[in-house]
Amino acid sequence: MDLNKRYTAQSWPDHPETATLEGKNKFVGFWLLLAAETVTFASLFATYLALKDRGPDGSEFTAAGLFELPLVFAMTMILLTSSLTSVYAMYHMKNHNFKAMQAWLGITVLLGLTFLGLEIYEFNHYVHLGFGYTTSAFSSAFFTLVGTHGAHVLFGLSWFIALMIRNSKRGLNMYNAPKFYLAALYWHFIDVVWVFIFTVVYLMGVIG
């Protein structure tokens, strides 16, 4: 594939992410990876549900007593919005509008960083309440499930940033278009997992 080939909005294919064999392979392979990730999170969710509110004798920490919805709701909204902005970025990628894509990706990254900051604040808050990683089976399961999601957010942000900087000077081509597309796909997946965390961990936790 020729990296120096210049495209215009007219000559740019409708689906640049699958226009080459490499792109097609990455596309299918990444969906399969997401299947594996789904099983990974399913295992974490199952463990969390099995260990919810379990602790040593006399442990006072329960989901109903610990979680508060306002902050988590704000986090949810921020992450959902970032998914929307990454859709805008991909819309511009498909129209070969590199600058607009970079701008929307930039907004996505800022929203993601805000989410991550709030999550760190939230974890820090729990630790100050005495609810640390080693406190109980419940705490280990909670921090591992939500923390694994947080690690995914961090990885997704690093991926976006690396792609944006690497390609800032040279614009879109058939080699990097699939990469942008997959990073956005990954971001959606992270978002979907968070919807489940919000429901299963926080909403169901507060209801009791």
Added chain:
Amino acid sequence: MSSLAQKKGFGAVIWDYLTTVDHKKIAILYLISGGFFFLVGGLEAMMIRIQLMKAGNDFLSAGLYNEIITMHGTTMIFLAAMPLLLAFMNAVMPLQIGARDVAFPFLNSLGFWLFFFGGIFLNLSWFMGGAPDAGWTNYASLALASEGHGIDFYSLGLTISGFGTLIAGINFLVTIINMRAPGMTYMRMPLFTWTTFVASALILLAFPPLTIGLFFMVFDRLFGANFFAVNMGGNTIIWEHLFWIFGHPEVYILILPAFGIFSEIFAIFSRKRLFGYTALVFATILIGFYGFMVWAHHMFTVGLGPTANAVFALATMIIAVPTGIKIFNWLLTIWGGSISFTVPMVYAVAFIPSFVAGGVTGVMQAMAPLDYQLHDSYFIVAHFHYVIVGGVVLGILAGTHLYWPKMFGTMLSEKLGMITFWFFFIGFHLTFFIQHFLGLMGMPRRVYTFGADQGWDLFNMISSVGALFMAIGVLVLLVNVVLTTVKNVRVGNDPWGDGRTLEWAIPSPPPFYNFAQTPLVRGLDTYWIEKMEGNKEGMVYAEPLGDVHMPNGSIIPLIMSFGMFVAAFGALYFLDDTKPWALAVLIIGLGITFGSMLVRSLKDDLGFHITKEELIEDAKRGGNTDGLK
């Protein structure tokens, strides 16, 4: 192994293999390292049988015996059987579908090196304070109580090699979905490709639960988490569920590719189209599907209750149906065929009764009430060795003989092959058949010794003699490999004379681009069709001769895997007060891994092109050199 490789300096050859992304060379790497671990696991098996040879033996101490049985099982499953099968998948599957390489050559290399470093890490435990000793299933109730770092070597080593296997699985799936030659529809794929496909799907969905279980184990033991710590509200049964949600599909991950190899062998050496190809394909898919619904039959005695036990007992019995379909299809493939009893065929014929015996005892254990009786006895040991050795290992040995000429361009000796077969086959039944009765007589599994008054002496002695037979068989195979390599009699495209699928239509070993022109597939057993129609070239082509795009080699996969290896040592010693450097090692290791990932992401790697002229030039030289690199 090619003529040009011999002209290169030794260092250049090593460097070539360290950086290769060629599926055929990666297959050789898998074969060598899997073979090495097979010998290590075999040595451990011999020590087990020496210890149990007579009552009250003190050849091994009780603690060391626990370490050896744990490492025997772990090594054989994760470091011998899986990589050896991955070797054949790598060597043969892309050729069978007419592809020039796998979908992700870089990831293929990464998968190998992750497996390799994981295996080395696990085995370093022998020299660094003791091996894991909680059995290959590593039940949390035992594992949490285990002293030293053995269990941590197990969890971290298997995590690393598990990542490698997962990557290999995704790679094969995408290869088969996207890279089939024109005309190679799903229902024209050779059965080995089909079983690779289904086994890869099982890898994709089964390995993540294991990884999560291993993570929990690491977090519990090394970072103070409480998943399995009952006094902190944890639950050890979670480990058992996660392990068996992985563990049961794992046995199908092992046996399905072996089924694939046997299917190829039956068709080739009966000179007949596979009987019931469609039924074989759907039986394969069904086995993969049911494989995920039976894990709790390993846990009948845990106390999940009669309802759960009944459901899992029924599901387990149902799996026997597609397996039975396969057995009858193979028998009917042989029926009326023009049979030649070569070494691979002899293994295949011996496999049928051996595997059926293992399957029948499996259905016996599916009956939950009977399982209460058999559980944790030598009956179980006999059962799973009948399916794993009688199925998987016979499949690997058959595949070694069948595909050796395709991988190395020279044939293993048939005479020595027969000697290996008879020693191994007789030794196998001698070792394990009698263990059924030991189990029924009450001998529990995983005990390091027994009393002279228990009446188990004679049967254990017979079993140990059988193990010696198997060891002799394997030694003869090694001699065979050495002699064959030294003699190095070159063979042509189709050394068995009756090859049916595309891999036999190209030189042995194939040129590194596999197919100068992508073949056009006109039906099932495509090479056979061309031969029958008198096509001298053995193939029709889907494209004119043109430039071929190939991937660049890279050292990054090795560095990336090495980073994980380093990080694992950091995690291992994280809680040790005497080793304050552990955290730094952990960070440096992860830094190496993620740093090399970043380099890989930022550096453009577009591969290179072989021009049409070079292809023509290469074809004149016989088409099986690395000359173009």
